[in-house]
Amino acid sequence: MGRLQDKVTVVTGAGRGIGRAIAEKCAAESATVVIADIDPDTAAATAKEIGEPAMGVRADVTSRDSVQAAVEEVTDRFGRIDVLVNNAGWDKAAPFVDSDEADWDRIVAINLFGTLHTTKAVLGHMVEQGSGAVVNIGSDAGRVGSSGEAVYSAAKGGVISFTKTIAREVARHRINVNCVCPGPTDTELFNSIGGDRPELRQALTKAIPFRRLGDPADLAGAVTFLASAEAQYITGQTVSVSGGLTMS
Template sequence: MNQRVAFVTGAGRGIGREIARTLASRNMKIIVADVNMETAQQTVNSVKEEGGEAIAVFCDITNLQSVEKAVETSLNHFQTIDVLVNNAGWDKVEPFLKSEPDTWRKIVDINLMGPIHTCKLILPLMIENGYGKVVNIASDAGRVGSSGESIYSATKGGVIALTKTLAREMARHKLNINCVAPGPSDTPLFQEIGSYNKGIVQSLEKVIPFRRLAQPKDIAGAVGYLVSDEAEYVTGQTLSVSGGLTMA
């Protein structure tokens, strides 16, 4: 990939960390964007130990000014951003009628407004450079719904719609905008959800044809494909990585 530069949000742990490591292994420089600088630096250390190059940048994707500062810092270090992976996300599993406005706002701000903010600031750079690939991490919950995840599903459905629309608008600039929709995945966030939803892992494993949760490397591999040269003619697509739980 001739030392492309990737800006990965929520790369301090879980799927984001694995995406950072995977892209670094494919000769990309990595900007580890996260609100937790301790875990972000751990990702940077992991990338460097494996022979890659990375920096940690504080980025609160819910705040446009914070994203602007993170992009500025990134450009000062690497001069360009070729790839954007909108991975950061958050959820709280509970019945809709028991959920509260504070939870709604947090989920919407992180899951939907976050990608909107990063795209608003980074897409113009890609247009100017004549090159760019964006991968938004949505969820199959945004395609088919998920009990106990009404607002989360709504935001991820929004991410899928945003991806398709931006793909149409950016096609004239030859930018690729795609979406990866994971199914249930074994991540720190999912483990937190499991701590107050006992039995959720076992019940999900029973209905997933592959009989296991996705691992972060499963999602990272899909991202790696979509930002590769092999996917030059792929745009506006939603790739489900769910072990067969959903089939398009």
């Protein structure tokens, strides 16, 4: 029996990268996993690879209507949602003075408003159940800043503050809300914002006490712990998974 036995667990942006690793780990912990992704084909393929009773749904987290439709699809099939992992994210790196305001909108829409949309759609179900767990994926950029990621840092800082406030609001309903903040992690998104440059990878690896970039599986372990009954008395916390690059 796994730590998430029969827990209906929705993971956004779960078709690839960190989200996929989280979904796979949750499934390994016996959760009923819902792969929510803007690409329905990727969501369906990932769910198929994980196996029954995993389910793929299309969800554009920037759209309240899309999120609401996805949540209704999940509750119609399973009757409940026990865990929500707000993982969907996007960034485009550039010095702030050179950044494009259209990119600001997209960064904030996905990283911050996406978390608001999904949490609003799911939280009412958890309140009615009298139980639940929400794990938001923040970023150490939102804790300590990151050059070239000003707007992303601001959005993720908002996710961290949102986590603490919602944790206070829903604690009486036995819902815990926590935030996991990755450091530099070896993903497609990381490569798309410059992480594929050998000199950057080498410099980051040297700066990280564990002397390696994060792996998506590193994040998945922290998320599944916070989603499990083992963390039922932990709420409003921010946990960095960065190999010691940032410490507090």
